[in-house]
Amino acid sequence: MQYRSGLLNICKPIILSLMLIFTSLGREDQPTLKAAFEGKYYIGVAVNGYQILGNDSKSMEIIKTQFNSLTPENFTKWERIHPEPDKYNFAVVDSFVKFGEQQNMFMVGHCLVWQFQTPSWVFKNDSKNLSDRDVLLAVLKDHIFTVVGRYKGKIGGWDVVNEAFSDDGKLKKTRWLGIIGEDYIEKAFVWAHEADPGAELYYNDYNMYVPEKRDAVVKFVRELQSKGVPIHGIGMQGHWGLNYPSLEDLEAAIVAYGELGLSVHITELDINVLPDPFENQGADITFRFKRRKAMNPYPDALPDSMQMVQSERYAEIFKVFNKHSDIVERVTLWGVHDGLSWRNYWPIRGRTAYPLLFDRNYQPKPAFYAVIKTVKEE
Numbered sequence: 001m002q003y004r005s006g007l008l009n010i011c012k013p014i015i016l017s018l019m020l021i022f023t024s025l026g027r028e029d030q031p032t033l034k035a036a037f038e039g040k041y042y043i044g045v046a047v048n049g050y051q052i053l054g055n056d057s058k059s060m061e062i063i064k065t066q067f068n069s070l071t072p073e074n075f076t077k078w079e080r081i082h083p084e085p086d087k088y089n090f091a092v093v094d095s096f097v098k099f100g101e102q103q104n105m106f107m108v109g110h111c112l113v114w115q116f117q118t119p120s121w122v123f124k125n126d127s128k129n130l131s132d133r134d135v136l137l138a139v140l141k142d143h144i145f146t147v148v149g150r151y152k153g154k155i156g157g158w159d160v161v162n163e164a165f166s167d168d169g170k171l172k173k174t175r176w177l178g179i180i181g182e183d184y185i186e187k188a189f190v191w192a193h194e195a196d197p198g199a200e201l202y203y204n205d206y207n208m209y210v211p212e213k214r215d216a217v218v219k220f221v222r223e224l225q226s227k228g229v230p231i232h233g234i235g236m237q238g239h240w241g242l243n244y245p246s247l248e249d250l251e252a253a254i255v256a257y258g259e260l261g262l263s264v265h266i267t268e269l270d271i272n273v274l275p276d277p278f279e280n281q282g283a284d285i286t287f288r289f290k291r292r293k294a295m296n297p298y299p300d301a302l303p304d305s306m307q308m309v310q311s312e313r314y315a316e317i318f319k320v321f322n323k324h325s326d327i328v329e330r331v332t333l334w335g336v337h338d339g340l341s342w343r344n345y346w347p348i349r350g351r352t353a354y355p356l357l358f359d360r361n362y363q364p365k366p367a368f369y370a371v372i373k374t375v376k377e378e
């Protein structure tokens with residue numbers, strides 16, 4: 001007995017060091033997104049308050065090892081950070097900033113002006129009547145100075161205005177436009193710059209590859225630039241699918257925004273593999289039932305064949321980003337893993353979606369390796 005435990009004691013440190021060597025070997029072999037794209041662009045991820053407050057350590061491990069930029073998924077939106085006229089919620093944002101600083105990550109604030117997730121008090125003079133231009137401008141200025149000012153020098157970039165244009169290139173008829181007029185956009189940029197002259201300021205929107213919308217945004221940015229309004233980058237949201245955008249449209253948009261002297265940020269990337277509910281509407285009576293099943297084709301797991309299709313799609317898109325890495329400054333995935341994606345509940349609730357690079361078990365998917373391979377193949 002004594003002999004055996006003596007032997008164990010001698011062997012223990014050897015076994016432990018061997019284990020350590022094997023574990024670190026394993027780690028070195030495991031590629032990371034941020035290392036793969038080092039020198040090209042930031043690889044970012046959207047985080048939620050649950051993660052930041054320490055309730056999802058597995059996600060946090062992925063965030064720390066894989067990404068070098070962070071965007072709050074919701075907690076810097078107006079309804080969360082400034083829900084009532086005299087109430088600001090800074091606690092989660094402060095923790096987010098502390099975490100980002102400790103990890104040396106580039107942090108983005110999202111978003112200062114948007115028609116959604118903005119409380120209705122913002123647009124009201126009193127409980128009933130719509131506000132007027134001067135009052136709403138004062139509310140906006142105060143919000144921007146308070147929020148951007150608090151994180152001056154810490155949050156490196158802000159989505160200043162989100163989703164102001166329709167796909168046909170017209171300004172959306174939001175309450176911002178209705179009450180203030182077109183210059184709500186330039187005011188927001190000017191004030192954000194005054195609040196933190198060092199922060200990069202972005203215009204962020206979806207379908208930014210659609211030629212009509214792209215041309216309208218380019219024209220609008222040129223006007224802003226001719227007036228000396230500070231704008232530094234374009235955020236292309238990137239909620240894309242297997243068939244859209246075309247690589248030609250994507251590339252043409254990146255180049256067009258680059259020609260303005262702006263950086264391009266792919267701000268909310270996820271590539272949906274589920275069918276589009278707005279297509280294939282039929283008159284069959286069993287249609288609704290059949291449709292429900294057809295709309296959620298992979299309730300248990302994504303088949304290998306689809307993993308491959310998604311990997312190829314991710315790879316071809318990243319090849320466009322790599323080709324224009326002089327313009328593309330950041331690519332941010334909209335969530336850590338498939339289980340956390342908004343695609344599970346939009347545009348249909350309760351589907352099992354697979355749009356991201358990590359699966360529900362926190363494991364890298366084939367698409368993850370395909371994305372990294374795009375750099376190795378250059």
Ligand code: GLA
Nearest residue numbers: 073110162206237239268342
């Ligand atoms: C838009 C917004 C994001 C988010 C997504 C859906 O793209 O910019 O903040 O709300 O919709 O998750």
